[in-house]
Amino acid sequence: MTNDILIFAEQRGNKLHPAALQIVTPAKELAIKTGGKVVACVIGGNISAATDAIDQTGVDAIVTVSDAALENYSALTYRSAFAAALERVQPKVALLPATFMGRDLAPRVGARLKAAVATDVVELAIGDDGALDVKRPIYNGKAFASVKFPTDRLALVSVRPNTFPAATGGDSAAREEIPYAAGAGDDRITVKEVAKAGGEVKDVTEADIIVAGGRALKNEENFNILFELAKVLDAAVGASRAACDAGYQPHSRQIGLTGKTVTPMLYIACGISGAIQHLAGMRGSKVIVAINTDKEAPLFKVADYGIVGDLFKVIPAVTEEVMRMKG
Amino acid sequence: MKILVVVRQVPDSTTSIKIAADGQDIDRAGVKMVVNPFDEFAIELGVQLKEKRSDVEGVTALVVGPKQAAEALRTALAVGCDDGIHLDDDAFTKLDELQLAAVIAEVAKAGGYDLVLTGKQEIDLDSGQLGPALAELLDIPHVGAAVKFELSDDGKSFTASRRIEGAEEVVEVKTPALVTIDKGLVEMRYPSLPNLMKAKKKPVKAMTAADVAGCAEATGAIGGSTLHDFQPPPERPPGKIIDGEPDEAAKELVRLLREEAKVL
Numbered sequence: 001m002t003n004d005i006l007i008f009a010e011q012r013g014n015k016l017h018p019a020a021l022q023i024v025t026p027a028k029e030l031a032i033k034t035g036g037k038v039v040a041c042v043i044g045g046n047i048s049a050a051t052d053a054i055d056q057t058g059v060d061a062i063v064t065v066s067d068a069a070l071e072n073y074s075a076l077t078y079r080s081a082f083a084a085a086l087e088r089v090q091p092k093v094a095l096l097p098a099t100f101m102g103r104d105l106a107p108r109v110g111a112r113l114k115a116a117v118a119t120d121v122v123e124l125a126i127g128d129d130g131a132l133d134v135k136r137p138i139y140n141g142k143a144f145a146s147v148k149f150p151t152d153r154l155a156l157v158s159v160r161p162n163t164f165p166a167a168t169g170g171d172s173a174a175r176e177e178i179p180y181a182a183g184a185g186d187d188r189i190t191v192k193e194v195a196k197a198g199g200e201v202k203d204v205t206e207a208d209i210i211v212a213g214g215r216a217l218k219n220e221e222n223f224n225i226l227f228e229l230a231k232v233l234d235a236a237v238g239a240s241r242a243a244c245d246a247g248y249q250p251h252s253r254q255i256g257l258t259g260k261t262v263t264p265m266l267y268i269a270c271g272i273s274g275a276i277q278h279l280a281g282m283r284g285s286k287v288i289v290a291i292n293t294d295k296e297a298p299l300f301k302v303a304d305y306g307i308v309g310d311l312f313k314v315i316p317a318v319t320e321e322v323m324r325m326k327g
Numbered sequence: 328m329k330i331l332v333v334v335r336q337v338p339d340s341t342t343s344i345k346i347a348a349d350g351q352d353i354d355r356a357g358v359k360m361v362v363n364p365f366d367e368f369a370i371e372l373g374v375q376l377k378e379k380r381s382d383v384e385g386v387t388a389l390v391v392g393p394k395q396a397a398e399a400l401r402t403a404l405a406v407g408c409d410d411g412i413h414l415d416d417d418a419f420t421k422l423d424e425l426q427l428a429a430v431i432a433e434v435a436k437a438g439g440y441d442l443v444l445t446g447k448q449e450i451d452l453d454s455g456q457l458g459p460a461l462a463e464l465l466d467i468p469h470v471g472a473a474v475k476f477e478l479s480d481d482g483k484s485f486t487a488s489r490r491i492e493g494a495e496e497v498v499e500v501k502t503p504a505l506v507t508i509d510k511g512l513v514e515m516r517y518p519s520l521p522n523l524m525k526a527k528k529k530p531v532k533a534m535t536a537a538d539v540a541g542c543a544e545a546t547g548a549i550g551g552s553t554l555h556d557f558q559p560p561p562e563r564p565p566g567k568i569i570d571g572e573p574d575e576a577a578k579e580l581v582r583l584l585r586e587e588a589k590v591l
């Protein structure tokens with residue numbers, strides 16, 4: 001084991017996931033403590049642009065594994081490629097973004113390399129005994145706990161998106177290409193298709209701003225006023241379970257315990273009461289706005305800003321004001 | 328075809344979570360325990376496969392946990408699983424998720440299952456490590472957080488979809504395999520009272536660490552992270568309520584978001 005910190009620079013279609021730039025920030029801090037290097041690992045098909053992009057963050061070295069078989073994510077091919085990179089670099093700690101890919105890959109590779117794993121981490125530190133100690137939300141953000149890693153094993157950590165600012169720095173990292181060797185039986189998964197969902201609107205898991213609607217929207221058509229606001233804010237549209245179950249929006253937009261967990265910079269909840277299961281999916285947002293006719297609605301308790309009022313009047317006014325501001 | 332459903336028992340999602348006095352766990356007194364909602368989907372999928380297909384020999388539900396976790400098994404049996412395995416030993420309570428996967432892997436290997444189903448994550452620790460780690464230890468493929476699942480006629484493969492950022496991944500996978508289930512695929516039927524009574528007669532095999540071959544070696548060789556210092560979430564400062572007519576309130580909100588919160 002070296003003192004290096006490796007980051008998994010997640011990319012799809014030669015485009016880095018924004019969270020890949022963010023995890024370099026805690027990686028640099030850890031590397032100062034361990035006295036090791038920060039090594040980025042890029043895996044995929046054609047990854048030249050993604051590799052150049054991660055080189056803008058001031059990492060010390062980059063290892064790449066590229067092969068046509070890695071064009072799309074498969075749990076099997078990616079675990080073989082990522083395990084090969086980890087075995088080559090022998091880092092003390094490896095960070096991944098806690099995205100669909102990172103959350104799927106970390107435990108699989110962790111089991112393969114007999115490592116220890118923590119998911120969706122928001123703070124990282126290395127103690128005086130050299131052990132990695134991290135903090136993560138549990139019980140849907142109703143509590144936090146620290147997780148201490150053993151010192152004699154690789155620590156694999158997925159980091160919650162939007163927790164750290166994107167890193168910046170020089171672009172002269174040493175690059176090394178690791179040949180891809182397919183593992184036996186890796187062809188047991190074939191990726192048939194990656195179908196873009198939702199057309200031009202952003203997905204809730206990749207947006208910096210989310211405008212979410214609840215049962216109060218009453219039907220699918222009324223959601224258009226949220227889409228209009230989302231458009232001027234370059235935001236995604238989310239929904240409560242009540243709104244999804246009623247068919248106003250597809251379940252792919254559901255936020256909450258049994259929907260998606262999101263941590264955007266800004267979350268605007270419109271006509272959502274704020275049931276504990278909804279809060280579970282969005283209370284990690286940086287800034288929360290609640291718009292509700294009922295001043296007792298629980299969402300106001302977690303909101304930074306609230307308007308007690310009719311969303312059908314308030315939202316169009318907000319849209320107009322944002323348009324004016326943006327000129 | 329044999330199906331294994333891995334189930335966990337978790338505090339009900341509406342429970343308010345208090346930190347224990349010593350700060351090393353949550354306060355478990357009076358907490359209502361339920362089947363992990365994502366595992367409910369896995370149970371239902373397993374049961375539906377058995378109902379629809381003649382080649383499914385049986386659906387086994389497995390739970391790890393103290394005596395009380397038997398209730399989760401009973402729910403699984405009441406909605407249609409055929410038999411249960413209850414891994415109950417004090418030694419299991421200190422294991423991390425990867426070590427738990429190692430124990431379950433030893434049990435699953437002995438059972439020779441073609442399909443292993445479980446929830447995409449547990450709603451207490453929210454780690455979601457068990458499924459992918461178990462698949463790796465069993466050396467079988469897995470699909471994480473599936474929202475569609477279609478088994479081929481011969482049962483040798485299936486097609487599944489999983490939602491990712493802004494898209495859906497469609498994969499074809501050879502069995503034996505493991506699938507973790509997300510919301511939207513199925514909803515578990517309600518366990519009726521008569522079925523809960525009947526479930527009492529279905530076979531449940533209780534196993535301790537001593538009954539699991541290679542348990543100590545398997546758990547000693549992996550994971551080993553420890554949870555400590557539980558804390559309540561950081562307090563949010565009280566929010567600002569913006570008064571006024573909709574037009575004025577909207578203006579003030581946009582101003583605050585831009586100048587004070589700096590998010591626009």
Ligand SMILES: Cc1cc2nc3c(=O)[nH]c(=O)nc-3n(C[C@H](O)[C@H](O)[C@H](O)COP(=O)(O)OP(=O)(O)OC[C@H]3O[C@@H](n4cnc5c(N)ncnc54)[C@H](O)[C@@H]3O)c2cc1C
Nearest residue numbers: 214215216240241242256257258259271272273293294311
């Ligand atoms: C196991 C389990 C899992 C669950 N998972 C989820 C989940 O993932 N996500 C989720 O969201 N829920 C989930 N729920 C459901 C949750 O408990 C609530 O039922 C749901 O969130 C309510 O949705 P809502 O806020 O849209 O509707 P309601 O609770 O009906 O609230 C509607 C709100 O709109 C306000 N309103 C009405 N008219 C207007 C108007 N004109 N302008 C402004 N405000 C108005 C009302 O005052 C009210 O506060 C789950 C429940 C369970 C048991």
